[in-house]
Amino acid sequence: MATDSPKAVSAETALAGTALAETAPIRRLLPVIVPALAVGVVSALVLLGVSVLAEKLQDVLWVTLPDALSIGRDSTLWIIAMLTASGLVVGLLIRAVPGHGGPDPATTGLVDPPLAPSVVPGLLLITVLTLAGGISLGPENPITAANIALAFWLGRRFAPGTPAMMWIPLAAAGTIGALFGTPVAAALILSEALASRGRPGALWDQLFGPLAAGAAGALTMNLLARPSFDLPLPAYTQPSWGDLLPAVVIAMAGALLGLAAVYAFPYAHRGFRALKHPVLALTLGGLLLGLLGALGGSLTLFKGLDEVMELAADPNGWSAGQFAVMALVKTAALVIAATCGFRGGRIFPAVFVGVALGLCAHALVTSVPVALAVTCAVLGVLLAITRQAWLSLFTAAVLVGDVAVLPILCIASLPAWLLVTGRQQMQLHEDGTPLK
Structure with missing residues (x-):
């Protein structure tokens, strides 16, 4: 993977690069505001541009084209053909493309x-085609990778006096803030990667710039596109023991369902890697995704x-x-799409899996809200x-927009976390072994 930073720089090291000195006076924080706001706005615009292009192309591929050919939009044949062609x-x-769309x-x-x-x-072109093609x-x-690359490159050239690693969390926060429409999501995610140094306020010193970038990204997206994650579900108004x-x-x-996907991940990746050719792997992956789409339906x-x-x-x-x-x-589609070589994220497909599973639980036991x-x-x-x-926790709570669910969510998270912590992750080392 080609980078502008030394190969030894890890993601954690890069994030830690924004840590301020042992004393963090206001004069060290104020200069961060303008570049943070600029990075947040640009990050949101990149996300919005890719999303709009993908939606336009999606309409062509899944509405205009099948209508012109007199083929049903939800036709099994069309789903299989389109996903195979996408692969x-x-x-x-x-x-x-140069750089082959980034690393595996x-x-x-x-x-x-x-x-x-x-x-x-x-990478952006591949992302547009992946989103429009129906890939899970x-x-x-x-988008986060692209924004980090752009912010890091531009920051080093137009503001050479700033710490090089400062631009990485700013771009990540701006993108995450734009994705979720709130800077809180960016602060929560980055707080798990940024370590405080054992003194009051240290964590917020490190989050100062990313929070500004996240706010700028979220505000830009809200002004231009008004994203919403609030599901039209009956309100949860009567919590009970x-x-x-x-x-x-x-x-x-x-x-458990998520862990099943995590443990299947390296095996699926190994199978596609054994084909030794990205075109063949992605075409086969697209075909498998088409068959799954035919089974599960267009949703x-x-x-x-x-x-x-x-x-x-x-x-x-x-x-x-x-x-x-x-x-x-959707779980199987996520595993296949993420291991055969398609570029994309796993959060939104995972949300779909959770929503479908939750609706299944409610259908089985209707007394559960x-x-x-x-x-x-x-x-x-x-x-x-x-x-x-x-x-x-944030994503689950924001889906219903009701604080009444938070206490029960916090309790439910404890045994679920004990189940997943310390186990392998849905990410692999370059040799194909899973991260722990």
Whole structure:
């Protein structure tokens, strides 16, 4: 992987590069504000541009083209053909573009050392095609990587006096803030990577710039696109002691399903790597995703954010079995898409898995409030797949926009975390062995 930083620089080292000196007077924090705001705005614009292009292309591929050919948009044949073609085209692009679209996505996390700027155009093009083609991956990983690369490159050239590693958390925070529409998500995620130095205020000194970047990214996105994660579910207004047991059981069920994906991850990656050719691996991956899409239906395609809104709008519109099939199909699709070489993130598909699993639990036991079932299932799945506790709690809670669910979510997270902590992660070393 080509970077502008020494190869020895790890993601944690890069993030730690923003740590201020032992004393952090205001004069050290004020100069961070302007570059942080600028990085946040640009990060949001990159995300918005990729999202708009992907949506336009998606309409062409999944609406205009099948209508022109008089083929049903949800046709099994069209789903299989389109996903297989997506795999072939992405594979050819990865082979052709400079830097080959970055490193093997199975070996990368959400925040990594910066890529070379020459890699960014190809990575963004591949991301647009992946999102539009119906692949079960989100935009967060490649967009964050692209924004980090751009911020790091531009920052070193136009502000050479600033610490080089400062730009990485700013770009990560700006992207995450734009993705979730709030800087809180950026602060929570980065707080797990930034270590305080044992003195009051140290953590917030380190989060000062990233929080400003996250706020700028979130505000830019809210002004231009108004993203919403609030699912149209019945409000959870009457917490009770009786909800504790089902909350814990559902969260642990979500964690177990997520762990199944995590443990299948290296085996799937090994199988695709054995093909020894990215075009062949991605074409086969696209074919498998097409077959899964034909089995699970069109709702199991794409990154999953719009699709969970459709599920939540009619929680009684499918049976428990249908919800279970969708959760399993999306889980398998996430594993295949993330191991065969498609560039994309895992958070949004994992949210879909959790929502489908939660709706399945509610359909099986209707006395469990639907909002509670959904949020607890999302919590468990995200804990296993991301291993980010703050992110998991935040995402689960924001789906229903009701603080009444937070105390039960916190309790449900404890046994689910004990189930996943210390186990292998959904990320691999370059030799294919899983991170612990």
